[in-house]
Structure formats: structure tokens, C-alpha cells
Amino acid sequence: MNETGAAPIYERVALIGLGLIASSMAHAMRAGGLARHIAGHARSAGTRAVAAEIGLCDSIHETAAAAVAGADLVVLATPVGQMGAIAAEIAPHLAPGATLTDVGSVKRAVIDAVAPHVPAGVAFVPGHPIAGTEHSGPRSGFATLFRNRWWLLTPEPGTDPARIARLRALCEAMGAKVDMMEATHHDLVLAVTSHAPHLIAYTMVGVADDLGRVTDSEVINYSAAGFRDFTRIAASDPTMWRDVFLTNREATLEILGRFTEELFALQRAIRLGDGEHLHAYFTRTRAIRRGIIEAGQDTAAPDFGRGTGPGTEG
Numbered sequence: 001m002n003e004t005g006a007a008p009i010y011e012r013v014a015l016i017g018l019g020l021i022a023s024s025m026a027h028a029m030r031a032g033g034l035a036r037h038i039a040g041h042a043r044s045a046g047t048r049a050v051a052a053e054i055g056l057c058d059s060i061h062e063t064a065a066a067a068v069a070g071a072d073l074v075v076l077a078t079p080v081g082q083m084g085a086i087a088a089e090i091a092p093h094l095a096p097g098a099t100l101t102d103v104g105s106v107k108r109a110v111i112d113a114v115a116p117h118v119p120a121g122v123a124f125v126p127g128h129p130i131a132g133t134e135h136s137g138p139r140s141g142f143a144t145l146f147r148n149r150w151w152l153l154t155p156e157p158g159t160d161p162a163r164i165a166r167l168r169a170l171c172e173a174m175g176a177k178v179d180m181m182e183a184t185h186h187d188l189v190l191a192v193t194s195h196a197p198h199l200i201a202y203t204m205v206g207v208a209d210d211l212g213r214v215t216d217s218e219v220i221n222y223s224a225a226g227f228r229d230f231t232r233i234a235a236s237d238p239t240m241w242r243d244v245f246l247t248n249r250e251a252t253l254e255i256l257g258r259f260t261e262e263l264f265a266l267q268r269a270i271r272l273g274d275g276e277h278l279h280a281y282f283t284r285t286r287a288i289r290r291g292i293i294e295a296g297q298d299t300a301a302p303d304f305g306r307g308t309g310p311g312t313e314g
């Protein structure tokens, strides 16, 4: 029984990878009494030692295979490029009736890499919490990371509805709002809302660095929220983001192609002094911002309301 008097949703949850997302899940599951036992595994002894030191899980295992034994929920929470190999390693050790999920920022490539290894009797329900910060590692997690954020589930047709519903209940109990989405569509949506913007932030910070001025006090002092936000986003984990771009290649290239066209159009408008074009464009984009605030996905506060909150989700 947990604090609310309800039974845990899962008996044994195995977290493979113990970074920001997995550690936030561990805290949120603990806080809500949502799992009777949380087993954890990370690749390096150093990360496993930190997780043990802070008491993140009930048990820490040297191998992913040992962590998943007897688990009714297994969560892949590593960079997406690792997930196929981990699925191959754990497949023979998954309990019949278990649910396998992941939290990767890209969905189609993860399904292609993981699904072929999933044994009969195990349901694979891919997922993506749209919540994050620029911090990583087992110490970076916190129980409220998912509160009021979307958690997208992208199961293939034919997946057992009961096991999708159970995973959905866990995500909701951790505070998230859950939606279902087709995996390829997910990747296109996220290319627009997250992946391309991250690449633009990396580029902008790179440009400032090339100018040799990014660490100049005047750049930092006089930077409005725009550039400061870019530097925060561009501080996100390099391995995670390398894998996002390598695995969501098509959708990201599609969006960047469109972005480049629009950028050239604006560049041309500036060169030609076409104020009408610029004004009309900025009016359209302003309306989108208002829509985001009205939908409750951000606040109108200065600094984008992110003083302590989430911000750089992948």
C-alpha cells in the first residue's frame, strides 16, 4: 500500500540507465508508492556507486540482465543509440507478461532497434516524457519533473491494451498527462518542437564562440533571455543529443530544410528593407506564442517562467 492507500502499480520496476529521467522516475515512484521494488543498472561502476550512495533504487545490479530478472516493468533510460544492444542483452531474461518501455526522445528508430528482440509474451510500449533539464546523471533527478508534462506513448498496433493502460496509469501517477501517438508522427512533431530548436541553439552558441565573444562579460551581461536560453539549451548532454540527431535524421533534415528556406526569406526581407514582410511574419509567430500560453504549456512570466522549472526536454 502507498500513502494514498492504493496498491503499487508494478511489483518490480527495472531502470536501465540511471540518469536524469530514470532518477526522476525513481523519485516519483518512491514518492507515490508506485512500485514495490525498484531495481537499477547503469553502465559504469561510478554511476552505480552514486546511485547506491544516494539510495536511488532498492537494488543496483552490475548487469542489465540481472536488473530485469523478475521485473514486471523494464524501462530503457539510456541514450537512444544504446537501446538496441541492451534489448538484445536483456531479451532472454525478461519475465513472461512483463512490459518493456523506453523514454527515448526518438521513437521510430528505437522501435526498429528494440522490437525485433522483444520475446513473445512481453509487451513493448515505447514512450517519451516531454520533460527535462540540461542536467544529467543520477543526482539530477527530482520527483516532480513529470508533473503536468506530456508523456507520449507510441505502441505499434496490436499491443495488449491492458498493458498500455497499466503503463499509462504509472505515468499519470507520476504527474504526467498521457497521449498516444504514431511513432513516425511523434518524430516529426518533436523535430519541430525540440530537435531542430536544439540544433539552432547549439549553432547560435557556436557562432558566438567563433566570434570569440561568448564568454565576454558584455555578451552575458547584456544578453536578453534569448541568448541566455540558447546557452542553457546548448549545455544539454552531448551524447544524448548526438544520438537524437543520428536517429531522427529524416524528420530533422526535413524541418531544417524548411527552416533554412524561411531564414533566407527573412534575410532577404532585411536586405531589401521589406518591413511589411518582417512585420507580418512576427505577427503570425506572436499568435503561436499566445496559443502556447493559453494551452497552459508555459507562462507569460519574464525568463519564460523557468526560474526553477523544466525547460530543455528532448
Ligand code: NAP
Pocket (backbone or CB within 6 Å): 016, 017, 018, 019, 020, 021, 022, 041, 042, 043, 044, 045, 047, 048, 077, 078, 079, 080, 082, 086, 103, 104, 105, 106, 128, 129, 130, 131, 132, 133, 134, 135, 136, 137, 138, 237, 240, 244, 312, 313, 314
Ligand atoms: P543521462 O542523464 O545522460 O543518463 C544516461 C544514463 O544511461 C547514465 O546513467 C548512463 O550510465 C546510462 N547508460 C548509457 N549507456 C548505457 C548502457 N549501454 N548500458 C547501461 N546504461 C547506460 O540521460 P537522460 O537525460 O536521463 O536521458 C535518457 C533517455 O531519455 C535518452 O534516451 C533521452 O533521449 C531521453 N530523454 C531525455 C530528456 C532530457 O531532457 N534529458 C527528456 C526526455 C527524454 P553511465 O553514467 O554509467 O554512462
